[in-house]
Amino acid sequence: MEERKWPGPKGMIPEPERNAADANMHNRKYLDSMLVEMRVVDALEADLTLELFGRKYSSPIMMPAFSHLNKVGITGRTPMQEYALAAKEMNLVNWVGMEPDDEYASIADIGADTVRIIKPFKDHNEILKQIAFAKAHGAIAVGVDIDHVFGKNGKYDIVDGIDLGPVMYEDLCEYVKAAGSTPFIAKGVLSVSDAEKCEKAGCAGIFISHHHGRLPFGIPPVLALQEIRKAMPDTKMKLFVDCGIDTGYDAFKALANGADAVSVGRGILPGLLKDGKDGVIRKVTRMNEELSEMMGYTGIRSLKEMDSSVLHIL
Numbered sequence: 001m002e003e004r005k006w007p008g009p010k011g012m013i014p015e016p017e018r019n020a021a022d023a024n025m026h027n028r029k030y031l032d033s034m035l036v037e038m039r040v041v042d043a044l045e046a047d048l049t050l051e052l053f054g055r056k057y058s059s060p061i062m063m064p065a066f067s068h069l070n071k072v073g074i075t076g077r078t079p080m081q082e083y084a085l086a087a088k089e090m091n092l093v094n095w096v097g098m099e100p101d102d103e104y105a106s107i108a109d110i111g112a113d114t115v116r117i118i119k120p121f122k123d124h125n126e127i128l129k130q131i132a133f134a135k136a137h138g139a140i141a142v143g144v145d146i147d148h149v150f151g152k153n154g155k156y157d158i159v160d161g162i163d164l165g166p167v168m169y170e171d172l173c174e175y176v177k178a179a180g181s182t183p184f185i186a187k188g189v190l191s192v193s194d195a196e197k198c199e200k201a202g203c204a205g206i207f208i209s210h211h212h213g214r215l216p217f218g219i220p221p222v223l224a225l226q227e228i229r230k231a232m233p234d235t236k237m238k239l240f241v242d243c244g245i246d247t248g249y250d251a252f253k254a255l256a257n258g259a260d261a262v263s264v265g266r267g268i269l270p271g272l273l274k275d276g277k278d279g280v281i282r283k284v285t286r287m288n289e290e291l292s293e294m295m296g297y298t299g300i301r302s303l304k305e306m307d308s309s310v311l312h313i314l
């Protein structure tokens with residue numbers, strides 16, 4: 001799709017507002033439209049401990065399912081390994097996107113609890129092979145980014161010369177079965193309809209996301225989260241959210257709306273590319289402080305007490 005040119009004088013309209021189809025812009029506005037009331041009587045310092053798949057983590061802020069960064073990073077740096085090191089040091093859940101098996105192994109071997117997200121390859125055997133490889137390397141969960149089926153031309157996408165293909169309900173059932181006792185996550189859910197299919201297929205979790213705006217005019221993931229929580233109040237699936245989570249305040253809004261955990265993606269990129277592990281630790285530490293501050297002021301002492309009634313839409 002050709003980018004729509006904004007007719008106004010250059011500089012008058014902020015850059016992100018130039019393309020009305022940009023889901024990132026709508027997402028930012030939506031997150032910023034949520035304001036918070038204060039419940040400070042009886043409030044205590046917050047406990048950020050995340051319990052997930054039988055394990056405990058220091059924060060509900062997780063690393064993103066990134067990929068390819070070792071190809072574009074500064075020479076001699078391996079950003080994929082650097083953010084895994086940050087996850088390990090901070091006891092955060094680590095996510096890894098499209099990486100070949102050997103690269104995946106070298107990231108997983110760092111020792112952070114890692115989730116592997118596999119592309120929806122046209123060759124389903126490749127998906128099954130990568131699921132098995134991830135399991136053999138101790139992945140705490142595996143998944144497929146089901147939102148990366150189509151390219152900008154509306155055809156099945158091709159990444160690194162590899163054909164992607166459609167994800168049918170039966171495919172999801174097959175991947176869940178192949179994952180076995182390892183939780184299977186569908187990444188890139190943005191509707192109740194898909195969430196229901198994922199639940200029926202046996203997914204242990206869904207990642208509510210539009211994959212940094214793959215879908216033109218995509219609704220904000222937190223809005224989809226609200227609709228999914230409302231339509232499926234008793235779901236046992238873990239609900240993860242990303243897209244535009246850049247501060248602890250953004251994370252709070254997603255968590256208060258019912259997310260079990262969130263990922264910060266592009267928000268860690270500047271620090272990661274500049275200072276590696278230390279840059280990521282700096283960013284997440286600050287986000288944890290902001291999240292704690294917000295939980296303190298809203299009287300929410302732990303993730304289990306998260307409560308959407310403290311939020312108001314402007």
Ligand SMILES: Cc1cc2nc3c(=O)[nH]c(=O)nc-3n(C[C@H](O)[C@H](O)[C@H](O)COP(=O)(O)O)c2cc1C
Binds near residue numbers: 066096267
């Ligand atoms: C460099 C880069 C590589 C990515 N690679 C993958 C990938 O391989 N698989 C995947 O599911 N998502 C991938 N993503 C998408 C992120 O996991 C995430 O969904 C998206 O960036 C939105 O979160 P954010 O706004 O916090 O960045 C990638 C994003 C970036 C920026």
